[in-house]
Amino acid sequence: MEVLVVGAGVVGLAVARAAALAGHDVTVAEITGGIANGVSSRNSEVIHAGLYYPTDTLRAKLCVRGRRMLYEFCASHGVGHRKCGKLVVATNDAELAKVETIMAQAQRNGVEGVEMVGGNAARAMEAELSCIGALWSPETGIIDSHGVMLALWGELEDRGGMIAFETPVERLTYQAPHWQVQFGGRDPGVMPFDAVVNAAGLGAQALARRIENYPAGKVPRLVLGKGNYFGFAGKPAFSRLIYPTPIDGGLGVHVTLDLAGRMRFGPDVEWITEENYTVDPRRADSFYARIRTYWPGLPDGSLVPDYCGIRPKLSGQGEPQADFMIAGPPAHGMPRLVNLFGIESPGLTSSLALAEEVVAYLKG
Ligand SMILES: Cc1cc2nc3c(=O)[nH]c(=O)nc-3n(C[C@H](O)[C@H](O)[C@H](O)COP(=O)(O)OP(=O)(O)OC[C@H]3O[C@@H](n4cnc5c(N)ncnc54)[C@H](O)[C@@H]3O)c2cc1C
Numbered sequence: 001m002e003v004l005v006v007g008a009g010v011v012g013l014a015v016a017r018a019a020a021l022a023g024h025d026v027t028v029a030e031i032t033g034g035i036a037n038g039v040s041s042r043n044s045e046v047i048h049a050g051l052y053y054p055t056d057t058l059r060a061k062l063c064v065r066g067r068r069m070l071y072e073f074c075a076s077h078g079v080g081h082r083k084c085g086k087l088v089v090a091t092n093d094a095e096l097a098k099v100e101t102i103m104a105q106a107q108r109n110g111v112e113g114v115e116m117v118g119g120n121a122a123r124a125m126e127a128e129l130s131c132i133g134a135l136w137s138p139e140t141g142i143i144d145s146h147g148v149m150l151a152l153w154g155e156l157e158d159r160g161g162m163i164a165f166e167t168p169v170e171r172l173t174y175q176a177p178h179w180q181v182q183f184g185g186r187d188p189g190v191m192p193f194d195a196v197v198n199a200a201g202l203g204a205q206a207l208a209r210r211i212e213n214y215p216a217g218k219v220p221r222l223v224l225g226k227g228n229y230f231g232f233a234g235k236p237a238f239s240r241l242i243y244p245t246p247i248d249g250g251l252g253v254h255v256t257l258d259l260a261g262r263m264r265f266g267p268d269v270e271w272i273t274e275e276n277y278t279v280d281p282r283r284a285d286s287f288y289a290r291i292r293t294y295w296p297g298l299p300d301g302s303l304v305p306d307y308c309g310i311r312p313k314l315s316g317q318g319e320p321q322a323d324f325m326i327a328g329p330p331a332h333g334m335p336r337l338v339n340l341f342g343i344e345s346p347g348l349t350s351s352l353a354l355a356e357e358v359v360a361y362l363k364g
Helices: 010-021 058-077 093-108 119-125 145-158 201-208 281-292 347-360
Strands: 002-006 025-029 086-090 115-118 133-137 141-143 162-164 169-175 178-183 189-193 195-198 223-232 241-243 254-257 263-266 270-272 303-313 325-327 337-341
Touching: 002 010, 002 189, 010 025, 010 145, 010 195, 010 347, 058 141, 058 145, 058 347, 086 093, 086 119, 093 115, 093 133, 115 119, 119 133, 141 145, 145 162, 145 347, 178 195, 195 201, 201 303, 201 337, 223 281, 263 281, 263 303, 281 303, 325 347, 337 347
Parallel strands: 002 025, 002 195, 025 162, 086 241, 195 337
Antiparallel strands: 086 133, 115 133, 169 178, 178 189, 223 263, 223 270, 223 303, 241 254, 254 263, 325 337
């Protein structure tokens, strides 16, 4: 089949590569001039183990499977990564109860190697840490997310696929047996495809509304959950990822590390109504307070505004976290069309497993 994938983020690239490996002719249309210009370049670059997500959700299933696939992909394609492990720390009894609940959920999700450790054992691992107990997750790691996307792109091209940059998809109309796709940009025009995958990230809902006859009630609302990061101006204090107990809308302001060993903190959750990518330096105040609950040694004046990302969420403030939404033909009744909505964290970790699910819909 001639398959069009909209969006060259990690999910679109993973879908495109999987579709090409399955024997389809694949074109990716990307509105910007390069790969990874959306959510995929503005995250924590953590390979999540799959600890938190409720049983039987797509996030639980695809995170665990996607994580195993991603480690194998990194090893076989020379993509930089490090399985550094992570501690989810409790600083009081209420948090300890919460961490124990996460531990039970992680076991239900089939996450390997998780264990509860006491405060002393946690401090033996990370001397600067203050906590009364922690969950140790040895399968969590960090990854060069750009490297993954380059490798996916390379494999797509090896299989004859291509990316059309500066090519916005403006409208989709089904005229049996094809999807007629209206492109804008430098070379506007209409082209037929057999199948279309909408992996447009923050633009997925806007695109779905431009699919002729797509049921309006099947386009979920988009909630923007901005996550701000602050860099640490000093020698890194930790060699593993350190997470507090989760907060409403996110995993809490945690210690993230990159492959160069640099340490930063974030993301928090800022509910916004329009996309913007500035980090307000005043948010540092709340970061100091939150980080010092588990790292009392954080020096004054050491946090500097870094970058931010925006989570394409389907649930809002105070609501239970929504699952990923893979809207294939059974969900909306239109042939060979898959819309991906709400692919927030752990979308990077899940991308290869998500791609398998999507490609399974691309049938006659
Ligand atoms: C703050 C934050 C931290 C995160 N941390 C992690 C983490 O540590 N681990 C993890 O596993 N996940 C994490 N995630 C989630 C992960 O980053 C995302 O799930 C993933 O990057 C989504 O990829 P995507 O390809 O769906 O979207 P994107 O990368 O946004 O790609 C969509 C692409 O579609 C293009 N596009 C949009 N509309 C059109 C159109 N009409 N025509 C053509 N192109 C279009 C855009 O330009 C963009 O390039 C985090 C997310 C955030 C926001």
